[in-house]
Amino acid sequence: MAAYGWGDVTVGRIPLRETFTVSESGGDGRGLDLEGQESYPPLTRAQVIARHDGINSLIAGQVIPVTFTDKPERNGYYMVKSSSAAYSEHLNERVTSDWKVSLDRVGSDAETDLQSRLTGAVRLNDFSLTGERWHAPPIGHYGYYTGATNPTTMTRTGADGAMTVYRGVPANTSPRWGCPPTSYLTGRVKATTTGAQEVYGVDVPLAATGWALSNGFVNVTPGASGTLDVQAYSGGAYGSKYWNVSVAGSASSVTSWDGATLLRNDPEMAILRLIKGLNPGRATLDLTLRRGSRFVEGYLQTGTSATLAVYRNTLETNTSFAASGYVTATADDSDGNAFAAGSARTFTAHTNGGIIKSAATSLDFWIGAAASQTTLNANPTFETDTSDWTAVNATLTRSNAQAKYGSWSGLLTSTAGATPRAEATKDAVTAGLNYRASGWLYSPAAVGTSLGININWYDASQAYLSTSSNSSTPASGVWTFLDATFTAPVNAAFAGILFAINGTPGAGVLLHGDNIRLRLATPSGDAATDLRNQYIACMPEAVYGTRR
Incomplete structure (x- = not known):
């Protein structure tokens, strides 16, 4: 009011x-x-x-x-x-x-269809990708219509709530949909300036240091460390990743901008242009954010040929799929997310995680995350205590001798009996759905057997049904990431994630666990390959009103 x-x-x-x-x-x-x-x-x-x-x-x-x-x-x-x-x-x-x-x-919305004109089809790319046509109307829309062929749908939950994203939108189609005017702005793209004041147009003052772009899934701001802070929303909060943008390879990155302006600023899409003087010459960086997107798009330009790069400002273990147009984190971070980045054009992968293009005057790129679902178990990191966990044939304590994230891990010490383990409190699950068990394990010395991050399944009375196992025999003295997806069996109503020493190792065998998470599997549409294909087929949107 x-x-x-x-x-x-x-x-x-x-x-x-x-x-x-x-x-x-x-x-x-x-x-x-x-x-x-x-x-x-x-x-x-x-x-x-x-x-x-x-x-x-x-x-x-x-x-x-x-x-x-x-x-x-x-x-x-x-x-x-x-x-x-x-x-x-x-x-x-x-x-x-x-x-x-x-x-x-x-x-009124009762008599008006809104029609989205989705122009363009596929970005020119060097990977023979056809891309995936997708579209995200406002939260609260209804009656989405694309003619005789219906797209598929997925739900992304962001800071503004649950948004329906339409995938595989038919070609040469301008979708129609209804929306109460009071709901139209929910889930919109926002451009803000100093003091988090929303900017309503393009011909307006914009601070070069105080701006932000957000759509409820991605929030982009100048980086406290690195050039950009690209935040992914999952599990009820934003998680930050700092990225360097450079026109000199790894030698030097842009730490501040001389000017900022908006090229487009609509609820559906915003484009922010940043300018940096190079003395002589200049670099420009255009950042584009779309409603419903899990990534921000970038276009870096210089007047003269240079080594252009966008990369994580600190090394994060990553896997390069440069031949397919992207790189991604090898394992989840402490927020349960895995960064992903790529380009439509051929590039060289950066060691830290990112992309480099030599002898170029332009570089297109995208940065996002395969954002995880909400973690079901209450205490995955042991940063405060060992609550929510029960040891079987072992003891469980907190240890700061080793930690993958933060300062603490859970230290399992075997006593006697088979499969010494620590199991989290049982969480409600739904039979037939896919659940993801992931986490990091560290054995100070060789244990002579395999290690596992498993799921025990239970029925409605919490009687044991079965175990889904993901085991490995990693080298001692290093952190190893285990990650697997399992389908909850028939009659399953509860599940408990556990990390374990398999077999009967005897007393005194040590195993550290950290960031042990039970989640619904990452939804199709949010994996790194999905984001890559959605970037290739990003379609500028204009909205028109038509009488029904």
């Missing part, structure tokens, strides 16, 4: 004070004229300026949602005819913006 009990009118993304009256007209078109004033106080000066600039950034012919607190009957989709705002500042006293907007009503 606006200050002092006023209602709000939201014009596109711009929140404004709702005035007592609106002027309407009929005839060939149903017009709606609004005018009002924003002021500091009670708003902040930055809020007044953002709303003033936002009004003046509205584009004639653009279809936008408009919603009212006190006049909800006027909620609907409108086409912009004209907009203006007069700015006044009385130094150290007040700032005002007197605004006017003239609109033509398209209709």
